[in-house]
Amino acid sequence: MDARLTAQGIRLAYEGRIVVPELSLEIPDRGFTVIVGPNACGKSTLLRALSRLLTPQAGTVALDGEPLGSLRSKEVARQLALLPQQVATPDGIAVTDLVARGRFPHQRLLRQWTSADAEAVDEALRVTGTTDLADRHVDELSGGQRQRVLLAMTLAQETGILLLDEPTTFLDMAHQVEVLELCRRLHREGRTIVAVLHDVNQACRYASHLVAMRDGEVVASGDPSELITPALIERVFGLATRVIDDPVTGTPLVIPLAGWAAVSSPAVSAERAAAPAEESA
Amino acid sequence: MTAPVQMKTRDAADARSAGVTVWRTPGERIALRWRRRPAVVASILLLLLIPLGLGVLLSGTFEIGLGDLWAAATGSAEPSVARVLGLIRAPRLVAGIAVGAALGISGAVFQSITRNPLGSPDIIGFVTGAATGAIVAILVFEAPPWGVSAAAVAGGVLTALLVGALSLRGGGGGYRLVLVGIGAGALLGAVNDMLMTHSQRDEALAAQMWLVGTLNARDWGEVLPTLVAVVVLVPVLLGVRHGLAVLELGEDQARQVGVPVGAVRLVALGAAVALAAFATATAGPIAFVALAAPQLVTRIGKATSVSLVGSAAMGAVLLVAADLVSQHLPLNLSAPVGLVTGVLGGVYLLWLLGRGR
Numbered sequence: 001m002d003a004r005l006t007a008q009g010i011r012l013a014y015e016g017r018i019v020v021p022e023l024s025l026e027i028p029d030r031g032f033t034v035i036v037g038p039n040a041c042g043k044s045t046l047l048r049a050l051s052r053l054l055t056p057q058a059g060t061v062a063l064d065g066e067p068l069g070s071l072r073s074k075e076v077a078r079q080l081a082l083l084p085q086q087v088a089t090p091d092g093i094a095v096t097d098l099v100a101r102g103r104f105p106h107q108r109l110l111r112q113w114t115s116a117d118a119e120a121v122d123e124a125l126r127v128t129g130t131t132d133l134a135d136r137h138v139d140e141l142s143g144g145q146r147q148r149v150l151l152a153m154t155l156a157q158e159t160g161i162l163l164l165d166e167p168t169t170f171l172d173m174a175h176q177v178e179v180l181e182l183c184r185r186l187h188r189e190g191r192t193i194v195a196v197l198h199d200v201n202q203a204c205r206y207a208s209h210l211v212a213m214r215d216g217e218v219v220a221s222g223d224p225s226e227l228i229t230p231a232l233i234e235r236v237f238g239l240a241t242r243v244i245d246d247p248v249t250g251t252p253l254v255i256p257l258a259g260w261a262a263v264s265s266p267a268v269s270a271e272r273a274a275a276p277a278e279e280s281a
Numbered sequence: 282m283t284a285p286v287q288m289k290t291r292d293a294a295d296a297r298s299a300g301v302t303v304w305r306t307p308g309e310r311i312a313l314r315w316r317r318r319p320a321v322v323a324s325i326l327l328l329l330l331i332p333l334g335l336g337v338l339l340s341g342t343f344e345i346g347l348g349d350l351w352a353a354a355t356g357s358a359e360p361s362v363a364r365v366l367g368l369i370r371a372p373r374l375v376a377g378i379a380v381g382a383a384l385g386i387s388g389a390v391f392q393s394i395t396r397n398p399l400g401s402p403d404i405i406g407f408v409t410g411a412a413t414g415a416i417v418a419i420l421v422f423e424a425p426p427w428g429v430s431a432a433a434v435a436g437g438v439l440t441a442l443l444v445g446a447l448s449l450r451g452g453g454g455g456y457r458l459v460l461v462g463i464g465a466g467a468l469l470g471a472v473n474d475m476l477m478t479h480s481q482r483d484e485a486l487a488a489q490m491w492l493v494g495t496l497n498a499r500d501w502g503e504v505l506p507t508l509v510a511v512v513v514l515v516p517v518l519l520g521v522r523h524g525l526a527v528l529e530l531g532e533d534q535a536r537q538v539g540v541p542v543g544a545v546r547l548v549a550l551g552a553a554v555a556l557a558a559f560a561t562a563t564a565g566p567i568a569f570v571a572l573a574a575p576q577l578v579t580r581i582g583k584a585t586s587v588s589l590v591g592s593a594a595m596g597a598v599l600l601v602a603a604d605l606v607s608q609h610l611p612l613n614l615s616a617p618v619g620l621v622t623g624v625l626g627g628v629y630l631l632w633l634l635g636r637g638r
Contacts, residue, residue: 048533051537052536052537053533053536053537072539073536073539073540073541074539075539076539077537077538077539078539081537081538082533082537084531084533084534084537085533086531086533087530087531087533087534088396088529088530088531089530090396090529090530090585090586091585092583092585093585093586094585096301097316097585097586098530100314101526101527101530101538102538104523104524104527104538104539104540105538105539107523109520110310110311110312110313111309111310111311111312112312112313112314112523113303113305113312113313113314114305114309114312115305115309115312117312118303135299157538
């Protein structure tokens, strides 16, 4: 697999607490990689390391073979963009102005708004379907609209690689699908996408490559339709489930079993282990 | 080079932004974009300084008229008029402009970095700390103006480090910074008062006037440090203006887009602390200009990002206007400019807030 963005043996820690002891990963070029896992498994931490917001204590994250730490930040910003979980939007800022701030890596002191900048913002608004919102204030928008505008800001950076940290959290179902369909479209246009998602079923629908994490380790990675089994879900999330084919898309659909016993208990795990082939109809 | 082309809003993305002006040289070596309204507001404020400035030059117990001003400008004024204008009125006016601009732009930078209007240096104790430095220099060391300014900067920096360190303990930023700053300001204010009451009796009134903020009796020696600081540091701040704007979106976004966050914060905060300190060394701790100027400019200009030039202009206008008012109060009332800035700025801000966004 061709991979521009790789991590080799990285160890990640916050304030002395080790979140990821040792991890190696390759992000398939032009793929739609989704990272899933329980809370505090290190998936957001991994994304931050991939985008150089967090420096590994050991190991290297490399872009096109060069360690991220050795590249100039603005240069990295032209290749790789991250949409963080939290973006503060100043009061009263207009959509166009917010999206325009994504142009920073392409701007110089006196070259603040070349025609290339204007076209990039234009294109970002068009692709995200937010052209009509251009003059509106960001704080007047709905959740889905706001997220699309933030995505436009990330797109205005004009990078080949997009990292998205939980782009659908706090959105209702329709808006989640809206954002994910937009990501699918961006993927089809040739971009490499890496997204952290909470919803495994959504991940299965959209990902070309799935990475399942638990306790700071990659438990499994690969094609979602081959990867997602009840055994894997049990191992990663501690939840007893059935896995069927999604009746609409054919991708794996994970359905939690009923009752409190479905949440990882030794008895349930033993039962699962004893009857392996029963559930993947 | 052929003349620059001013693009009307007919370009692609530019066409969608009503109220935006784009200015590009052919070949796009220079390409700028700005929102019209804030630019117009800043220009009007700068123009306002002319009538206000004339007002200050014509005010005072020594009668000077417009004719005298013209004579002084053409070098044919009487010596006494030239002396009053050159040594008393002009430095007073320049002090008002420089101090007002310094406070205004310092407030804008602080409020941008803390993402909180209450993060202004006059609220979070930096101005009071600078005053402590200045008072110690004046009373204890009888330092010359440059020494006073240096001591004020030291006072401001030390206060900044103290407030920063104390507020970082609890996770930093936000209301903790404001609360720690208010506490530090209160403590240092008490220290200042105490130092003042121990000054010589005949200096006590002048000292008290200074403590509340005044442009009286500023000579060129006292004005020059602040003027130099403004001329040097304002372009520095303009240089990091775009990094500051992106920083308002959060540290993660700023980092990932390539802003050198640590450097931008250090330069911006350093310059802002220095400007507030120099201003305080010249005119004493003047209330409210650093807080109000950026807020007023944002509301009137409907700007959404750090409005540095606008804040500087508004600060200068506020302070010079306050000086003019303080010299022409009815009923022989006398009030130092620091009190008037509080009243003027406060009333105007309340009115703007009452009107809604």
